[in-house]
Amino acid sequence: MNGEAMRDQWYPVGIAAQLTPAGRDSLLLGEAIRIACDSDGAALVTDGAGRALPVITRFGHVWTTLGQPERDLFTIPEADQPGRRLVDVGTVLVRCSPLRAVENFLDIAHFPFVHTDILGSEPHTEVQRYEVEIRDDVDEVWATKVSFYQPQAAKSAQGGINAEYMYRVPAPTCSVLYKTCPARPEEWDVITLFVQPLTETTCQVWPWMALFDEDSSMTDMIHFQQMIFVQDRSILENQIPALLPLDPGMEIPTRADMTSIAYRRWLKRHGYTYGAQLVAA
Amino acid sequence: MNWTPAALSQDIPSGSAAPGQLGDKDIVIWRSASGRIAAWSDRCPHRGMRLSHGFVRGEFLSCIYHGWRYGDGGQCHRIPAHPELTPPDAIKVPVFAVTESDGVVWVAQKDAEPEAPPPGLAGFSPLRTLRLSARPETVAAAFGGTGLDLRGELGGCAVVVLIQPLPDDQCNLHALAANGADTATLDRVSAALEALRRQAETAEEIAA
Ligand code: FES
Numbered sequence A: 001m002n003g004e005a006m007r008d009q010w011y012p013v014g015i016a017a018q019l020t021p022a023g024r025d026s027l028l029l030g031e032a033i034r035i036a037c038d039s040d041g042a043a044l045v046t047d048g049a050g051r052a053l054p055v056i057t058r059f060g061h062v063w064t065t066l067g068q069p070e071r072d073l074f075t076i077p078e079a080d081q082p083g084r085r086l087v088d089v090g091t092v093l094v095r096c097s098p099l100r101a102v103e104n105f106l107d108i109a110h111f112p113f114v115h116t117d118i119l120g121s122e123p124h125t126e127v128q129r130y131e132v133e134i135r136d137d138v139d140e141v142w143a144t145k146v147s148f149y150q151p152q153a154a155k156s157a158q159g160g161i162n163a164e165y166m167y168r169v170p171a172p173t174c175s176v177l178y179k180t181c182p183a184r185p186e187e188w189d190v191i192t193l194f195v196q197p198l199t200e201t202t203c204q205v206w207p208w209m210a211l212f213d214e215d216s217s218m219t220d221m222i223h224f225q226q227m228i229f230v231q232d233r234s235i236l237e238n239q240i241p242a243l244l245p246l247d248p249g250m251e252i253p254t255r256a257d258m259t260s261i262a263y264r265r266w267l268k269r270h271g272y273t274y275g276a277q278l279v280a281a
Numbered sequence B: 001m002n003w004t005p006a007a008l009s010q011d012i013p014s015g016s017a018a019p020g021q022l023g024d025k026d027i028v029i030w031r032s033a034s035g036r037i038a039a040w041s042d043r044c045p046h047r048g049m050r051l052s053h054g055f056v057r058g059e060f061l062s063c064i065y066h067g068w069r070y071g072d073g074g075q076c077h078r079i080p081a082h083p084e085l086t087p088p089d090a091i092k093v094p095v096f097a098v099t100e101s102d103g104v105v106w107v108a109q110k111d112a113e114p115e116a117p118p119p120g121l122a123g124f125s126p127l128r129t130l131r132l133s134a135r136p137e138t139v140a141a142a143f144g145g146t147g148l149d150l151r152g153e154l155g156g157c158a159v160v161v162l163i164q165p166l167p168d169d170q171c172n173l174h175a176l177a178a179n180g181a182d183t184a185t186l187d188r189v190s191a192a193l194e195a196l197r198r199q200a201e202t203a204e205e206i207a208a
């Protein structure tokens, strides 16, 4: 399999509160899996041969692996702060590489054109310099001091603000976004993108949020995030090639793409290449 | 190589872009506000987004993903994330040769631009384009002709049917009908074209 190292990772496969004893079939890295629960509601994930796979329930989702992860699934300490609303957004099936889905989540330059008048608007298109690093101690990609003008940064935002962002990639198909919280400027809202790789060119995206927002209804918050993601899907299903090119030459990055450059470099270094293209076709 | 019919002019109004094909290559066919037609590779050099999803402003085509703006010769003129930057000459979309005559948009590889102009279609007006799952030979046989430029009658009206071969045993038919045909006649031609499509696709299935 392309990207053997990705077998030894944890992947989201469902929402913990929505499991059924009858279960449902899905795919993980091209292999058949089944997600169900026992009579106590505990998650059960099995492979194509009926063998039980390891399970972790965290961030409202069920996680599993086909291999032997060296590390526990990452944590998001901020999400445990009291007072946050935890939002299981649901899932969107996207016909794109799981890695392209994550890369798009790390990108701010598309806001004015893809999320017009919501997360961005012309003429506010400039991407200011920000900082990117691969943190060796935790083996994560981080982008900090990212800022961008947003007409409606969140469901709870009143009018335009200069939103501050931090991005974190703690696993090859997961990203955590820390974003200016309109309701509590001293805290960060947490918005995540958890991606289940079905195949190299299809994925199930499970966004999840931990927000300080006392006013918006759960339904409104879910709809807002789903609308954003449906806009992203129209991009993701129309990029050529479908696989994420890891070798330079195929695409032309600029300074605004520093997070993407670091993410690709980190993927390549670890052999996280399921959903990637190594030699320009 | 000859010119390949890729679209009807009426289907690419000013200020719009649409996907097209030349052989196995995906192209974007677009028309500027002033009416200039262009055919380019349907892939933005930045991150590979299809340019046919983009938007036209004035004489430029912009990519819908990050708004990179391209003009004459496929040259990138503006990167909105870096408004102060003049994009290097090397940032270019590959372009195709294109010409327009008698309401049809014809394309060719840039380095193999045909010397002869496209066939004349005087006396005919563009009607519609149909895509079908059959090889050009099968379509020509169903029409009762040969080659890619079929002339004859359909639905009691003189027509020209231009075949655009596509990969995977597909093709587009660009149909033109005699000038001045009334609406009822054009409806009959249209129905006859759909019958032709069914006949060719059925013949193809039987052959397979
Ligand atoms: S992919 Fe076209 S502008 Fe970024």
Ligand SMILES: [Fe+2]
Residues within 6 Å of the ligand: A104, A105, A110, A114, A115, A228, A232
């Ligand atoms: Fe987006």
